[in-house]
Amino acid sequence: MRSKLFVPGSRPELFDKALASAADALSFDLEDAVAEPRKAEARAALQDLLTSGHATPSGKTLIVRVNGPETPHFQADVAAVVRPGLHMINVPKVEHVDQVREAAQAVARAEATNGFGSGGTPGAAAPVKLLLNIESPRGLRLAYELAAADPRVAGLQLGLADLFEPAGIHRREIAAISQAMFGLRIAAAEAGVFAYDSAFADVRDAEGFRAEAALARRLGFLGKSCIHPSQIALANDVFRPSDAEIAAAQRVVAAADEADASGVGAYLVDGKMVDRPFVDRARVVLAQARSLGLIAG
Structure with a gap:
């Protein structure tokens, strides 16, 4: 909205x-x-x-x-x-x-x-x-x-x-x-x-x-x-997520999936420490991007 x-x-x-x-x-x-x-x-x-x-x-x-x-x-x-x-x-x-x-x-x-x-x-x-x-x-x-x-x-x-x-x-x-x-x-x-x-x-x-x-x-x-x-x-x-935001969110979610598989709690993405709140926010960005047809579901 x-x-x-x-x-x-x-x-x-x-x-x-x-x-x-x-x-x-x-x-x-x-x-x-x-x-x-x-x-x-x-x-x-x-x-x-x-x-x-x-x-x-x-x-x-x-x-x-x-x-x-x-x-x-x-x-x-x-x-x-x-x-x-x-x-x-x-x-x-x-x-x-x-x-x-x-x-x-x-x-x-x-x-x-x-x-x-x-x-x-x-x-x-x-x-x-x-x-x-x-x-x-x-x-x-x-x-x-x-x-x-x-x-x-x-x-x-x-x-x-x-x-x-x-x-x-x-x-x-x-x-x-x-x-x-x-x-x-x-x-x-x-x-x-x-x-x-x-x-x-x-x-x-x-x-x-x-x-x-x-x-x-x-x-x-x-x-x-x-x-x-x-x-x-x-x-x-x-209020549209930018292409750069979408790409960054994709990198965060991919790193989170890899970290979850290896049991790591916090890790670096693009030189910044990332943990659960950042991952949650990245998933929100990607959900909005999907709803607007900016990325495939």
Whole structure:
């Protein structure tokens, strides 16, 4: 999920273009991108898309950002869009463990109502996961507790504008960005979920987007949010393992297999000591390369 394109739920004329794009994931938005008088209209448009099965053949990860649990729209949003083929519900502005549990319970109720079947039943739809937005000082401080609050949580997503602007922190302050990213990534790692990067509002600044995405990748983030189709190729390129990384990972895994066969615990590859954490990381790189068709399976 290198790239995730936001698509306003109130703009169904954009749905087919988004499904045909190069984005790995689509995040249909019922929250900030939809004006209050159009919430019900947008919800119905997404329900129609998801129940039609039209989106599933795209092979993309399908996500819906709903309105928050504290809003009057939350329950109706979840009931409408939790359908077979949806992968994740994106919950905004999460600050309390109870919000996570309420969201998980709402998703479970919708699954029971909307034809998911029971786990293990042939043909049963995969359970819908939660992607939690961390967009406030409290949310960042409690990020691990939020991520660990329910097994449905798949990842944490950083919202830098909402996190920084109310505190008077400049959105492009690199020291603040690095610290927020690192804090979120470590919380996600402790909880065993993925971390996902924030949106970048200046669509004209391709180099700024690329630099921020590159920082996120170095800190172990899975991918970056895109608010415009022009950002998709940038995210896909940054979060693609390079040919040099793939080759290095292949050498590490080959050396690990040889060391395992001979009972060696630590060894040198390209003049650097390698042990289990480096091997695990190399296997992740090769798995991603295979999934992108960059190397043979």
